[in-house]
Amino acid sequence: MASDWIWQQPDWPTFHWQPEDLAPVLRECVQAQGRLMGMAGSVGGSLSAQSELDALLQNIVTSSAIEGEQLNVGSVRSSLARRLGLQQVDGDKVSQRSEGLAQLLLDATQHYAQPLTLERLLDWHEWLFPEQDHALGARPIRIGALRGEAPMQVVSGRLDRPTVHFEAPPRQGLERQLDVFLEWFETSRNEVGLDPLLRAGIAHFWFVTLHPFDDGNGRLTRTITDLALAQGEAQAIRFYAMSASILDDRSGYYRVLEASQKATMDITRWLEWFLQTLLRSLQQAMARIESVLGKARFWQAHPQHSLSEEQTKVLNRLLDGGVRGFEDGISAAQYQAVAKVSKATATRHLAELLEKGYLTRLPGGGRSTRYQINHPG
Structure with missing residues (x-):
């Protein structure tokens, strides 16, 4: 020993x-x-x-x-x-x-x-x-x-x-x-x-x-x-x-x-x-x-009932940090892949989320346009 x-x-x-x-x-x-x-x-x-x-x-x-x-x-x-x-x-x-x-x-x-x-x-x-x-x-x-x-x-x-x-x-x-x-x-x-x-x-x-x-x-x-x-x-x-x-x-x-x-x-x-x-x-x-x-504050500030099922899914995954590689925002093509919708639907969904204040647009334009969560406060 x-x-x-x-x-x-x-x-x-x-x-x-x-x-x-x-x-x-x-x-x-x-x-x-x-x-x-x-x-x-x-x-x-x-x-x-x-x-x-x-x-x-x-x-x-x-x-x-x-x-x-x-x-x-x-x-x-x-x-x-x-x-x-x-x-x-x-x-x-x-x-x-x-x-x-x-x-x-x-x-x-x-x-x-x-x-x-x-x-x-x-x-x-x-x-x-x-x-x-x-x-x-x-x-x-x-x-x-x-x-x-x-x-x-x-x-x-x-x-x-x-x-x-x-x-x-x-x-x-x-x-x-x-x-x-x-x-x-x-x-x-x-x-x-x-x-x-x-x-x-x-x-x-x-x-x-x-x-x-x-x-x-x-x-x-x-x-x-x-x-x-x-x-x-x-x-x-x-x-x-x-x-x-x-x-x-x-x-x-x-x-x-x-x-x-x-x-x-x-x-x-x-x-x-x-x-x-x-x-x-x-x-x-x-x-x-x-x-x-942060997720609770977001949904308290933003009504969920006015969203589609796909929009809610993408927002929740962004709030959970569940979409890897999207730390700098999500593009229309990436939204399309996550939500499993057409290109036209993805563009329309993002426009609605932007108009309602769920997302904000990051600097940039065209195909490089990216969006991120608009946290309250």
């Missing part, structure tokens, strides 16, 4: 970091978090519920994708929609896998005020692995129980010459290690001077280093992170999906974890990566909500 795993350090788990190095990105995260919460508060009821559903769905799907698992998106969406009291999409068969994943994330975020106990963790693990879904797995795992006596290693390469990227603490004493983590997780909620976002990053690193289960450690780690973030915000509604941003830099995620788990108790590098990734997820969520708000 390697002699330099972080959990073998004599001061484990007394983490420390360089506050001055983290201050700029931490400040950006706090400001973005505040702006996002302000924007989310201005979204109407149905739009807010849909935005929350989209964020939760993205979180579940991408957290599994980090581990190489592709989920049935429609099934997960239906499970979430039912639990959130939203209308389900007909035809989406709901699996036990989807039900468990939806129950797991909603328990963590909606019941953020409840303490994280070992019993709750074991319940989460059971929801993550419905027995029938794992029956065909490559190796049996203990479901709803801590891992066995065999060394827990993350390896790659040849079977006869594997590269060990990480080895978790031994099974003996794991209960005590978990007790220390869970006690810290509870008491640190009220720790003066510990920013909630740093607390979420510490919890993520600490739990994934313990690796207490045979399988599912990564997904449970990200669930604990969502719980910590919800506790810091003191609200159950989620509008951003950090797992999506982790997936975008999955190789960076594993690199910084491996480097930090072989280093000293100074986890500044890990926390910097964590905060930068969180910031991207907050910024992406703000862009999505701004798109939702």
Whole structure:
């Protein structure tokens, strides 16, 4: 066994970091978090519920994708929609896998005020692995129980010459290690001077280093992170999906974890990566909500009943950013292709939308004439 795993350090788990190095990105995260919460508060009821559903769905799907698992998106969406009291999409068969994943994330975020106990963790693990879904797995795992006596290693390469990227603490004493983590997780909620976002990053690193289960450690780690973030915000509604941003830099995620788990108790590098990734997820969520708000403002200002089905379709796709390559406006030929109408009809439709104020004409003329959305205000 390697002699330099972080959990073998004599001061484990007394983490420390360089506050001055983290201050700029931490400040950006706090400001973005505040702006996002302000924007989310201005979204109407149905739009807010849909935005929350989209964020939760993205979180579940991408957290599994980090581990190489592709989920049935429609099934997960239906499970979430039912639990959130939203209308389900007909035809989406709901699996036990989807039900468990939806129950797991909603328990963590909606019941953020409840303490994280070992019993709750074991319940989460059971929801993550419905027995029938794992029956065909490559190796049996203990479901709803801590891992066995065999060394827990993350390896790659040849079977006869594997590269060990990480080895978790031994099974003996794991209960005590978990007790220390869970006690810290509870008491640190009220720790003066510990920013909630740093607390979420510490919890993520600490739990994934313990690796207490045979399988599912990564997904449970990200669930604990969502719980910590919800506790810091003191609200159950989620509008951003950090797992999506982790997936975008999955190789960076594993690199910084491996480097930090072989280093000293100074986890500044890990926390910097964590905060930068969180910031991207907050910024992406703000862009999505701004798109939702912009679309709502547009249709409030412009009556939809006076439009043809084709005109409404093109406008919605432009508002959704769904027509790639049209960032600089849409031409008559492009309108014709999107709406699937004749050249004459496309020209007439565009003239009507221009006259009614739905679109504005950009500088240029002839075949190069382009049009863009006329946003109110």
